[in-house]
Amino acid sequence: MNAVMSLATALCALVAVVPLLFVLGLLVVKGASSLNLAFFTKLPVPVGETGGGIANAIVGSGQLLLLAAVFGVPLGVLGGIYLSEFGGWGVPFLVRYAADLLVTVPSIVIGIFAYAVVVLPVGHFSALAGGFALGVMLLPIVVTNTEQFLRTVPVWLREGSLALGAGHWKTIVSVVVPTALQGILTGILLALARVAGETAPLIFTAFNNAYWNRGWNQPISSLPYMIWIYGISAYDDWHRMAWAAALVLLALVLLVNVLARLVLARRMATRRAV
Amino acid sequence: MARGVPGGARERWRLLGGTRGIDFIAWLVTLLAALSVLVVTVWVVVELWQRSKLSRQAFGLRFLLDHVWDPVFGHFGALPFVYGTLVTSALAMLIAVPLGVGAAIFLAELAPRGLSDTLTFLIELLAAVPSVVLGLVGIFVVVPWVRTSLGPVLKDLFGFTPLFQGPIYGVGFLTAGLVLAIMVLPFIVSISREVLLSVPNDLREGALALGSTHWESTWKVVVPTAGTGILGSIFLGLARALGETMAVSMVIGGTPQVAASLFAPGYSIASVIADQFVEATGDLFRQSLVELGLVLFGITILLHAVARLLVHATARKARGAA
Numbered sequence: 001m002n003a004v005m006s007l008a009t010a011l012c013a014l015v016a017v018v019p020l021l022f023v024l025g026l027l028v029v030k031g032a033s034s035l036n037l038a039f040f041t042k043l044p045v046p047v048g049e050t051g052g053g054i055a056n057a058i059v060g061s062g063q064l065l066l067l068a069a070v071f072g073v074p075l076g077v078l079g080g081i082y083l084s085e086f087g088g089w090g091v092p093f094l095v096r097y098a099a100d101l102l103v104t105v106p107s108i109v110i111g112i113f114a115y116a117v118v119v120l121p122v123g124h125f126s127a128l129a130g131g132f133a134l135g136v137m138l139l140p141i142v143v144t145n146t147e148q149f150l151r152t153v154p155v156w157l158r159e160g161s162l163a164l165g166a167g168h169w170k171t172i173v174s175v176v177v178p179t180a181l182q183g184i185l186t187g188i189l190l191a192l193a194r195v196a197g198e199t200a201p202l203i204f205t206a207f208n209n210a211y212w213n214r215g216w217n218q219p220i221s222s223l224p225y226m227i228w229i230y231g232i233s234a235y236d237d238w239h240r241m242a243w244a245a246a247l248v249l250l251a252l253v254l255l256v257n258v259l260a261r262l263v264l265a266r267r268m269a270t271r272r273a274v
Numbered sequence: 275m276a277r278g279v280p281g282g283a284r285e286r287w288r289l290l291g292g293t294r295g296i297d298f299i300a301w302l303v304t305l306l307a308a309l310s311v312l313v314v315t316v317w318v319v320v321e322l323w324q325r326s327k328l329s330r331q332a333f334g335l336r337f338l339l340d341h342v343w344d345p346v347f348g349h350f351g352a353l354p355f356v357y358g359t360l361v362t363s364a365l366a367m368l369i370a371v372p373l374g375v376g377a378a379i380f381l382a383e384l385a386p387r388g389l390s391d392t393l394t395f396l397i398e399l400l401a402a403v404p405s406v407v408l409g410l411v412g413i414f415v416v417v418p419w420v421r422t423s424l425g426p427v428l429k430d431l432f433g434f435t436p437l438f439q440g441p442i443y444g445v446g447f448l449t450a451g452l453v454l455a456i457m458v459l460p461f462i463v464s465i466s467r468e469v470l471l472s473v474p475n476d477l478r479e480g481a482l483a484l485g486s487t488h489w490e491s492t493w494k495v496v497v498p499t500a501g502t503g504i505l506g507s508i509f510l511g512l513a514r515a516l517g518e519t520m521a522v523s524m525v526i527g528g529t530p531q532v533a534a535s536l537f538a539p540g541y542s543i544a545s546v547i548a549d550q551f552v553e554a555t556g557d558l559f560r561q562s563l564v565e566l567g568l569v570l571f572g573i574t575i576l577l578h579a580v581a582r583l584l585v586h587a588t589a590r591k592a593r594g595a596a
Contacts, residue, residue: 002489006384012376013385013393016463019456020400023411030414078307086301087308095308098315104510104578105318105571106517108544112551112567116321136314143311169300197404200519200544204551224406224520231410232524239414246407257402261395 024250031247034240044210044226047235054245056212057226060127063213064206064222065192067131072138073188079139080146080184085172096147099140110136111201119205127213127220130206134195141194145187149180183267186260193256197249199224223249319571326565328558337565343530343546345554350562352569354530358447358540359570362522363515365451365536366458371508373455374462378504381463382470383492394467401460409524412453417444417525420452425537436534445527448536453521458511465510469503469585470496506584513577517570519544543570 038053045052083092114133119125153176161171177184207219208229223245230242329337333350340351377397381390421444428448432438473496481491497504527539528549543566554560 002487005489005493006380009376009380009384012373013380013397013463015373016377016400016459017393017396019459020396020403023403023407026411026415027407075307075310078304079311080308082301082304082308086304091305091308095311098312100582101575101578102311102315102318104513104517104574106519106544106574108517108519108547109318109322109567109571109574112325112547112564113318113321115551116325116564117317136318139314140311143308167295168297170296172300193402197402197406199404199406200548203548207552224404227406227410228520228524231406231413242410246410249404250407253402253404254399257399 024254027243027247027250030240031243031245034244035247039241039244043212044241047233047237050237052241054223054226054241056209057221057223057245058248060206060209060213060221061196061223063127063216063220064130064134064202065196067127067216068134068138068195069188069192071132071135072142072191076139076142076188077146077184079143080150081172081177083143083147084150085168085176095143099143102136102140103144106200107137107198108200111204114201114205122217125205125207125219126217127206128216130202130220130222131216133201133205134198137195137198137201138191141191142188145191146180146184149183149187150176152183153179182263186263189256190260193253193260197224197253199228322564322568322571326561326568329561329565332558333562337562338569341532345550345556345559348556348558350558352543352562352566354532355541355543355546355566356569357532358450358526358542359516359544361447361536361540362450362454362526362542363512365447366454366515367508367512369451369455370459370462370511374459374507374511375466375504377459377463378466378470379492379497382467383496384488394464397460397463399460400456401464405457405518405521406524408453408457409521412449412521412525416449416452420444420446420449424448429537437536440533440535440537442537443527443539445525446537446539447526447533450522450526450540450542451536453525454515454518457518457521458515461511461514462507465507465585466500466504469500469507472503473499502584502587506581506587509577509581509584513574513581516577517544517574519548523548543567 038051040053040058041055042051042053043056044054079095083095110133114129114136118129118132122129157175157179158171161175162168166174202222202225206222206225208225209219209221213220227242227245227249230238230245233239233242329350333340337350337352338356339353340349341353342349342351343354344350377393381394385393421442425442425444425448428438429442477495477499478491481495482488486494522542523545526542526545528541528545529539530541530546531538533540547563547566551560551563554563
């Protein structure tokens with residue numbers, strides 16, 4: 001029984017690992033051959049013409065993430081500081097619950113929200129609306145991460161600083177946050193990697209743009225949107241582009257994840273050593 | 275995660291610092307930032323509610339039970355989408371729960387530490403794969419596979435049941451369920467493993483001391499102790515599956531119908547919003563889609579609350595036993 005069940009559960013674990021390796025291998029096989037300089041530097045070309053690239057989508061994704069960070073990171077870090085350093089009972093409980101809930105809200109619903117709040121008043125799709133949608137997704141993740149990393153800072157560090165006569169805020173800024181800074185930044189990177197792959201909130205906010213982005217108030221293309229549109233199209237050329245774009249997106253996302261985990265693992269190790 | 279600061283000490287340090295001058299400003303600014311999370315959450319609900327007013331007034335509660343979705347004649351019923359969402363999610367859980375819980379038991383209880391860490395790392399990376407990428411794999415790999423391999427086999431074996439009848443298009447409920455299963459698997463594995471690891475060692479040792487085998491102590495003592503927490507992980511996975519948009523929209527077939535056969539193409543709430551919102555002409559059409567979003571949000575809140583309660587209950591139980 002022992003051996004049988006060990007084998008059976010080990011098989012489950014194996015099956016759970018296979019999809020990642022399969023997807024990774026498939027993307028390399030299908031996408032790598034389309035990667036060249038033009039792919040990263042040129043604009044998309046119409047169906048039927050060969051060549052072209054997705055430079056505008058890469059730049060667009062970067063711009064959307066920048067906007068998302070502007071919306072989500074300062075609020076998130078400050079909110080996290082409140083929860084960890086000032087929090088009492090009532091407000092933190094509600095905020096934590098709301099953050100937890102907001103993370104679970106389907107991303108398509110966030111898209112509707114951003115559409116109602118930004119697109120409708122302005123009257124057209126825009127990079128701002130897309131960045132806002134991604135920022136809304138970013139905010140609760142950053143709040144939660146920041147709080148957790150601040151909580152790992154030992155209380156005697158705070159007491160030491162206070163005993164030396166530093167004020168509350170001075171202590172937070174010069175002792176608590178720097179101690180947890182690496183963790184907080186890693187958490188922000190992970191959160192950005194997560195929203196970087198989101199398509200659903202961009203469909204009716206950032207929309208798409210076949211050319212270079214002409215301003216924050218204009219529709220903008222992005223990697224995930226491009227993969228979607230090219231993937232469901234009927235053209236082989238576009239399918240090839242979709243595979244290559246998916247490979248680029250996945251490589252970036254996994255790279256950030258692996259690096260972040262290495263950093264966090266090392267942090268844990270040094271803490272144990274201390 | 276271990277809390278570095280015990281509650282009592284935290285209170286003391288809070289009082290020590292006081293809140294005057296710059297400290298007061300800092301308190302106020304960070305409080306407002308924290309409240310922004312709360313404000314956004316409530317704001318989302320308010321927008322969904324207000325922007326679906328026309329649809330709610332026109333169809334009332336019948337909206338949920340009406341199976342006709344006809345934009346041309348301005349008649350909107352949500353049933354095909356609710357049905358599609360529920361069927362695909364149920365299918366995904368049916369596949370992912372035994373696999374995920376099995377894998378979690380192996381990783382937490384049976385595997386050597388190094389192997390367990392490596393496998394868990396790889397499985398958790400799967401959660402980071404963007405859903406549009408999985409959708410792409412779905413279109414070009416899973417859909418043909420279901421059409422030419424899995425579908426015919428299932429039809430031969432179970433073709434006498436209504437579940438596996440009719441033509442096999444490749445796209446449809448079955449394919450969407452398969453892709454969703456892959457998406458929720460890492461969540462179930464990762465959270466279930468954490469919950470299992472949080473079961474105190476005394477229980478394992480007690481069971482072993484009484485003469486049970488490794489597997490008996492795992493299955494009869496550790497897993498039941500972690501039971502509610504594992505159930506919580508399943509609910510969290512379910513909440514994910516219900517709200518998943520891109521991967522489902524790419525493989526479900528885009529046909530608003532209630533069909534018994536899993537081979538049939540269908541639609542889900544999230545994917546119909548993704549597909550039709552931009553082109554929705556007329557206020558009623560658009561507001562009906564927003565109401566679908568509201569329904570989805572409602573289901574998610576409900577599941578999320580249940581999941582949280584279950585996970586908390588287990589954590590408390592484990593602490594109590596320790």
